[in-house]
Amino acid sequence: MKNxxxxxxxxxxxxxxxxxxxxRSILLTVGGVATLAAVSEVAAQPISERPxxxxxxxxxxxxxGRQHELDLDPRRSLLDVLRETLDLTGTKKGCNQGACGxxxxxxNGRRIVSCLTLAxxxxxxxxxxxxxxxxxxxxxxxxxxxxxxxxxxxGFCTPGQIMSGIGCIAxxxxxxxxxxxxxxxxxxxxxxxxxxxxxxxxxxAKGA
Amino acid sequence: MxxxxxxxxxxxxxxxxxxxxxRRFIAGGTTLIDLMREEVDQPAHLVDINALPLSEIRxxxxxxxxxxxxxxxxxxxxxxxxxxxxxxxxxxxxGASPQLRNMASIGGNLLQRVRCPYFxxxxxxxxxxxPNSGCAAIDGLNAGHAILGTSNHCAATHPSDVAVAxxxxxxxxxxxxxxxxxxFPVEELFRLPGDTPHLEHTLLPGELILAVxxxxxxxxxxARYLKVRDRASYEFALVSAAAxxxxxxxxxxxxxxxxxxxxTRPWRLRTVEKALIGKPLDRKIFETAARLALEGARPxxxxxxxxxxxxxxxxxxxxxxxxxx
Numbered sequence: 001m002k003n004x005x006x007x008x009x010x011x012x013x014x015x016x017x018x019x020x021x022x023x024r025s026i027l028l029t030v031g032g033v034a035t036l037a038a039v040s041e042v043a044a045q046p047i048s049e050r051p052x053x054x055x056x057x058x059x060x061x062x063x064x065g066r067q068h069e070l071d072l073d074p075r076r077s078l079l080d081v082l083r084e085t086l087d088l089t090g091t092k093k094g095c096n097q098g099a100c101g102x103x104x105x106x107x108n109g110r111r112i113v114s115c116l117t118l119a120x121x122x123x124x125x126x127x128x129x130x131x132x133x134x135x136x137x138x139x140x141x142x143x144x145x146x147x148x149x150x151x152x153x154x155g156f157c158t159p160g161q162i163m164s165g166i167g168c169i170a171x172x173x174x175x176x177x178x179x180x181x182x183x184x185x186x187x188x189x190x191x192x193x194x195x196x197x198x199x200x201x202x203x204x205a206k207g208a
Numbered sequence: 209m210x211x212x213x214x215x216x217x218x219x220x221x222x223x224x225x226x227x228x229x230x231r232r233f234i235a236g237g238t239t240l241i242d243l244m245r246e247e248v249d250q251p252a253h254l255v256d257i258n259a260l261p262l263s264e265i266r267x268x269x270x271x272x273x274x275x276x277x278x279x280x281x282x283x284x285x286x287x288x289x290x291x292x293x294x295x296x297x298x299x300x301x302x303g304a305s306p307q308l309r310n311m312a313s314i315g316g317n318l319l320q321r322v323r324c325p326y327f328x329x330x331x332x333x334x335x336x337x338x339p340n341s342g343c344a345a346i347d348g349l350n351a352g353h354a355i356l357g358t359s360n361h362c363a364a365t366h367p368s369d370v371a372v373a374x375x376x377x378x379x380x381x382x383x384x385x386x387x388x389x390x391x392f393p394v395e396e397l398f399r400l401p402g403d404t405p406h407l408e409h410t411l412l413p414g415e416l417i418l419a420v421x422x423x424x425x426x427x428x429x430x431a432r433y434l435k436v437r438d439r440a441s442y443e444f445a446l447v448s449a450a451a452x453x454x455x456x457x458x459x460x461x462x463x464x465x466x467x468x469x470x471x472t473r474p475w476r477l478r479t480v481e482k483a484l485i486g487k488p489l490d491r492k493i494f495e496t497a498a499r500l501a502l503e504g505a506r507p508x509x510x511x512x513x514x515x516x517x518x519x520x521x522x523x524x525x526x527x528x529x530x531x532x533x
Contacts, residue, residue: 052211074213098307116308185442
């Protein structure tokens with residue numbers, strides 16, 4: 001994708017840009033139909049006699065160094081925009097309520113959970129996701145440390161763990177295993193790979 | 209999530225004007241977005257106040273003044289906060305995950321909604337979510353619920369940690385609304401549920417929190433926060449205690465104490481405080497005083513354990529405060 005290209009909100013544009021139907025874009029399209037059905041169902045109830053959300057105007061996001069200009073429904077979380085509009089599916093949706101940390105990204109250099117913030121509130125922000133870590137085919141040192149220390153089993157929480165680990169190291173809270181455990185407690189790993197995760201963060205912190 | 213409009217404001221005046229016409233503020237959004245997604249909260253118009261100049265943390269004389277939009281992380285990491293009010297820093301760090309602390313503002317933290325599971329469960333009655341529908345927690349799963357300040361209509365605890373510290377330290381809040389500015393104790397922000405559990409705070413329509421002010425005192429450095437919970441970190445309190453002691457020659461001159469996880473609002477314990485004044489730093493004294501915290505306690509079917517855990521937590525917090533210097 002070129003820099004500065006303008007994307008409209010939704011799946012169809014993504015599909016056109018990719019020049020064909022992939023499995024993912026089919027899923028997105030089907031998902032879109034399901035969403036429309038749900039909306040019209042709700043529309044029969046008095047509560048939703050609300051006009052549809054108006055676009056908030058163009059929102060500029062710099063994601064992994066690339067600038068995007070987007071027209072967004074204000075309801076969309078930063079997580080959903082990253083995954084569904086920008087096709088950056090490395091950032092995972094776990095609980096979608098801020099409890100698991102799978103959606104952790106860096107927003108203006110600070111780790112946040114992208115599920116609990118509205119993308120439209122971040123005009124001009126710089127966002128870094130797991131896709132933005134590698135440079136010239138080289139893994140980021142913390143990515144390499146996760147490989148080295150077996151910091152994962154199924155891998156679903158790993159992008160969030162790594163983005164959170166980068167924040168933890170940058171904040172200066174990776175001085176001991178106990179400190180790492182406390183300052184990484186916003187990231188849940190249901191496989192229980194915690195010993196490897198703590199070792200990986202500790203290892204990468206030494207080189208940071 | 210139901211449709212809503214989102215606008216941004218860049219002045220306090222514009223924010224108050226927007227709120228006066230029924231719009232709702234959004235700052236960090238960590239509570240609100242979650243509840244909107246579940247359609248537990250359904251605002252039709254939001255005003256993004258993050259661009260307002262209310263993030264400053266400053267020291268005025270012996271007071272610490274925290275702008276309403278200051279993030280939990282920044283407050284906890286501020287050198288002045290750590291020096292003057294370690295209790296505030298400690299309660300903030302214990303208050304949420306690092307990611308959420310990077311997002312959540314102090315104003316939003318104080319106004320966060322309850323974590324009672326029935327509040328977000330549309331097929332269960334909840335007087336907070338839907339007034340006069342009943343309370344599923346009173347005879348339901350209530351191990352995490354309050355034993356103090358409850359009514360037959362609601363027993364949800366206030367979930368904030370830093371609010372417990374602020375209530376202990378006699379912090380005040382500065383708010384501005386269409387009728388001007390006023391200042392009142394943080395303790396008075398929170399209502400008891402009574403017959404109207406859907407009314408949670410005492411802000412007037414259109415009012416915006418500008419800042420929280422924490423007065424310095426001889427006890428503010430000898431002050432600690434203890435949080436007891438099911439996990440070692442990133443979990444709501446079963447019981448928590450904020451204790452500040454002013455001690456001279458081994459004798460307590462002044463004690464300030466508030467507890468969390470047990471009350472429908474952050475719970476100040478003035479009877480316990482009085483029982484400590486003039487007494488030595490002694491575990492037996494702490495134990496006797498701590499029993500007074502149970503005055504008026506009404507346990508539910510699942511939280512009798514708090515009758516024991518509360519005084520023990522108080523005793524430990526007082527010991528920690530006594531050892532701090």
